[in-house]
Amino acid sequence: MFERKSGIILIAGIGFFALAFLSNAVVPVLMYQHMPEKSVKELINGNLRYQFEDLAQRFPEAFEKAYGQPPADPEQASTWYNDHCESALKLGHQIYVGEGCWHCHSQFVRPVSNEDRRWGPVSKSWEYQNELQRPVMFGTRRVGPDLCREGGRRSSDWQAVHFFNPEALSVGSPMPRYPWLFDGAPDKPTIRGLALLTYIQWLGSWHETYPYYEDYIPVPIKTASKTE
Amino acid sequence: MSAGTNVVTADRNFPKHQDLVEERLVLWYFVAALTFMTVSMLAGTLMGLQLIRHNPLPAIEILSPGRWRMIHTNAIAYGFLANAFLGIMHWVIPRLTLRPCLNRQLSYLIFAAWQFVVLATAVGLIFGQAQGLEWGETPVWIDPVAQLGLLLVAINFGAPILQTRGPMYVTLWYYLAALVWTFLTYAMGNFVPEYFVCGSSAGAVGGLFIHDLVGLFVTPLGWGMMYYFVPILLKRPMWSHGLSLVGFWGLAFFYPLQGIHHFLYTPIPMFLQYGAVLSTIALELVVVTVIINFVGTLYGTGGLVVTNLPLRYFYTGILFYFLTCLQCALQVTMTFQALIHFTDWVVGHAHMVMFGVFSMWQLGVMTYLVPRILKTEWYSTKWCEWHYWASAGGLLVMSGDLILGGLFQGWSWAALQPWDASIRLSLPFWSVRLVAGLVIFAAQLLFLLNFYLTWRNAPRSTSVTEPASGLATA
């Protein structure tokens, strides 16, 4: 059996492979069955919508060039923003994957190595049950910092200049420049630039700690206003 | 059935070598492999330069370092390693089974199809169409073609293996299993996390894929090759058949179970993570038996391993294999993971496995086969020596440097230093890595040149297009 074709094909080739697939892949799939996968549309939340409309304020010409004018009617404008936000998220995700950002940036905070103090709460499975995590963007290498709590942490201006030329903001940064996401200047992001900005601002926008800053302590006024 | 009796006999009853082995195709595969190796190293150099902020060609979209990093790994896996393996299998399988591959035209078709797959992958990556799966970045539209290619490979090589009678030699266990595994692994990794599951479950499948690609495609093809060539070069059978059995079945059982060890401390359920850690450590024990078997085979052959260059390649690779596996047993523990995951430690480990082990083996086999196929000596055996020393030395420096650098990165992060502190401390390590990489690169270029000049020297009468008659020497 151990040196014969049938044993090798059936037991080793198929049997052991299937055993591993069942125990290592089917088990988590079944465990997370109660958390259905969210579509991109369902991922748009208040924080993200705020950031997306903020892009329209910061880069009015670029935004109009990419998406046109929102309808005057507030109701329709809202759907309009949502639709474009959805397509921007999708395109942004595609760029994030295509540029290999995920080979330099991870998207999960581990419960060790003081990571929760640097980046915020440890990642949980529910955060990943969505279309943009298919395949999951955990990442395996950090040349740059983790990004899963990046949304809202820096302004879109900062992010745009940083994509245009990281060294302008972060002296000695080994992160590559991405000028092809812009029309020649950091205040002129193309539709791809706007999409990547949207995607980056989305990261962590679902979390109650959004926006997360290291060792952030809420100012007293905020606490006071809550008690009122 | 031992390798010895199987290979060297040139009895009239046995089919002739030239009816079995399509030598020209073996050479073509080697040329393709070395070409993609060059592409991959160019890409690695670009990324290496980017990290030390000396990218000579920044701000050009199709030279985006992130994209080229994916070309670096994909060109090595599918361009170099896979091509070299296919070429070597075209030599080994017909000679072991005494049957040619299923169909000569099919063999050439597969060659063309595979080059198309690798080239298309590279082009797709350059234009930013990557799939978000490590080692599976091949754009999604190519996946079905590659899958079909793997099916054809399995059929073409499977046919002669399946026609053999009775128990098979060790090499064929590994090869046969690898043909099944590679097909299944590719299908699982490229389609399941892309279309069917998301989030942590996709992570679990992705981990399985990363791991199975190394463990169930590269490793069995590599060991199968070693079980074939080492006894031939040493002119003696493997030391212990029992240990060969333990090695194969241990690998087959434990290897697929450890995928999740690539994603420790993620939201993937903890008990699955512990399972992966345990089976990883179990596999190290199996690996030790394999190493013992090969050292046992070598024992008492005097200085052959020093004087015989291909053998030296093989045993250097085996030494690195032992080192990586030892490293693996350490780094897979949760304590170690906390420190070294995400750092250059892992990159050092990856280079040691992919280059130090599998590429060294393949380069050794090429060093051995090329003069046999071309029927002339190497243009320069001295260059062959240089190739060996620069490859082995460069790799040793590169991975030692990265492994050490990884520790410092991990400590810097855990100490909550600002991020740029970890960048600053990495710069010396990244610089040394680049220099070591360039040494490795230069060595491969020298090998290519040597290959070319040897080919040019090859006797016309026994040109590779029509295999010479009466050659059945090992």
Ligand code: HEM
């Ligand atoms: C010119 C020589 C080489 C240079 C300069 C080089 C450089 C690099 C760089 C910069 C990375 C990215 C590391 C990171 O993300 O921090 C990398 C990754 C990698 N390289 Fe190379 N490399 C070279 C040769 C090779 C060879 C010969 C192989 C295999 C045969 C190889 C296999 C890999 C693998 C597997 C990875 C992925 C590591 C991981 O994701 O953990 N490299 N290399």
